Amino acid sequence: MKYLLVLSNGGKKRFYHNYMYSKFSLDRKLSVEITVDDYPDSDKLIKLINSLSHSNFDKIFAIGGGSVIDIAKVLSVFLPIANQRKIKNLQEEDLDLFKEKKIHLTAVPTTSGTGAEATQFATIWDHINLKKYSIDHPSLLPEEFLLDSNFLNTLSYENFLYPVLDCVSHTLESIWNSNRNASSLILSEKSLKIISNEIGKLSKHNYKDIDFSKILLASNLAGQAINTTRTSIAHAISYEYTIKQGVPHGLACSFTIPKIHYFILKEVNDAIYKNFLKYTSKIIEHLESLELLNMVNKFEKDNTNIIDLSTLNPSRLNTFLVKPSIKTLEDFTNE
The missing domain is CATH 3.40.50.1970 (Rossmann fold)
Incomplete structure (x- = not known):
C-alpha cells in the first residue's frame, strides 16, 4: 500500500x-x-x-x-x-x-x-x-x-472563531434554501440546537469553555445539510470579500447573517424558518454582539480591490428563498 x-x-x-x-x-x-x-x-x-x-x-x-x-x-x-x-x-x-x-x-x-x-x-x-x-x-x-475535538484545544481565538462562524452560516443557509427537504431540515435543527447552547461562550475570554466535541459535531451535521442544499446567499456574498479583500472565509460568510435573518422574517415571511426562532434568536443576538462588520472593515481598509455585488455566483444566489435585488444585497453588507 x-x-x-x-x-x-x-x-x-x-x-x-x-x-x-x-x-x-x-x-x-x-x-x-x-x-x-x-x-x-x-x-x-x-x-x-x-x-x-x-x-x-x-x-x-x-x-x-x-x-x-x-x-x-x-x-x-x-x-x-x-x-x-x-x-x-x-x-x-x-x-x-x-x-x-x-x-x-x-x-x-x-x-x-x-x-x-x-x-x-x-x-x-x-x-x-x-x-x-x-x-x-x-x-x-x-x-x-474522523472527528477528534482535541485538535480544537490548540486553536487561537481567531482560528476557532472563523470556522465556527462558517458552521453557523452553513446551518442557517441550509434552512433559508430552496433545496431544503425534510432530511436536511432535521440535520439543520440538530446543528442549530448545539450552536444555540454553546454560542454564548463564543468570546475571546470564554471560548475555551465551549464543548468542542459538540461544536465539531454541529459542524459535521451542518456539512451534511449543505451537501443536500448547497450554500446560499451569505456565501455568495462572501467570496467577493475573501478573494478581493482577504477577509477570512468564516467571517466573510457570517457578517451578513443578522440582516439576512431580519429580511427573511420581514420580507419573506418564511413559515419554516420561523419554526427555528427558538434557536436562531439567541444565535443572531450573539452574532450582533460580536460586531462582525467592524472586523470586516479592518480588512477593507488595507485593500484597493472593489467589491462588486452584481457579479455574484448565481448558483449560490439562486438557492435563496427569493431573488434579491442589488439594493438588497448592498443593504446586507452595509451598516
Whole structure:
C-alpha cells in the first residue's frame, strides 16, 4: 500500500503527521507527505496533480481545515485521471468517467466549522481573475472521516472563531434554501440546537469553555445539510470579500447573517424558518454582539480591490428563498 498524507504547513509544525501515522497505523516508508496552502489556487492545484500523477497512491489521508480537505478531495478524484493524461482545466473533466477509479480518502478536520469532510464539493480559487468556483461531484465525498475535538484545544481565538462562524452560516443557509427537504431540515435543527447552547461562550475570554466535541459535531451535521442544499446567499456574498479583500472565509460568510435573518422574517415571511426562532434568536443576538462588520472593515481598509455585488455566483444566489435585488444585497453588507 502507498499513502499520500495532505496537511498544511501549520499542521506540520503541530506534528499532525505523527498523529496520522499513529492513528491509522501508516508505514512512514510507504507514505508521501505534502503541505498545501489555504484557499487552494487552481493553477497551483493543477501543477500539483500533474506532478503526482504517476505516484499510484492507494489511499489519501487529509488532516486540517477546509482548504486542506478540499485539496485532498480534488486529488482523490483527479490523480487517477492525470495518470492517463495531463490535466489542463479542472472544470472540463467528466468525472463520471472516472468515479470508479477514485482514491480512497480519509479526512480528519482540525477546525470547528467547515464540514468539508461531509460534502461532495470543493472550493477552488482563481487568484489571477479574482474568482471562486466549485467542483461538485459525488465522488469528491470522503469515504471516511474522523472527528477528534482535541485538535480544537490548540486553536487561537481567531482560528476557532472563523470556522465556527462558517458552521453557523452553513446551518442557517441550509434552512433559508430552496433545496431544503425534510432530511436536511432535521440535520439543520440538530446543528442549530448545539450552536444555540454553546454560542454564548463564543468570546475571546470564554471560548475555551465551549464543548468542542459538540461544536465539531454541529459542524459535521451542518456539512451534511449543505451537501443536500448547497450554500446560499451569505456565501455568495462572501467570496467577493475573501478573494478581493482577504477577509477570512468564516467571517466573510457570517457578517451578513443578522440582516439576512431580519429580511427573511420581514420580507419573506418564511413559515419554516420561523419554526427555528427558538434557536436562531439567541444565535443572531450573539452574532450582533460580536460586531462582525467592524472586523470586516479592518480588512477593507488595507485593500484597493472593489467589491462588486452584481457579479455574484448565481448558483449560490439562486438557492435563496427569493431573488434579491442589488439594493438588497448592498443593504446586507452595509451598516
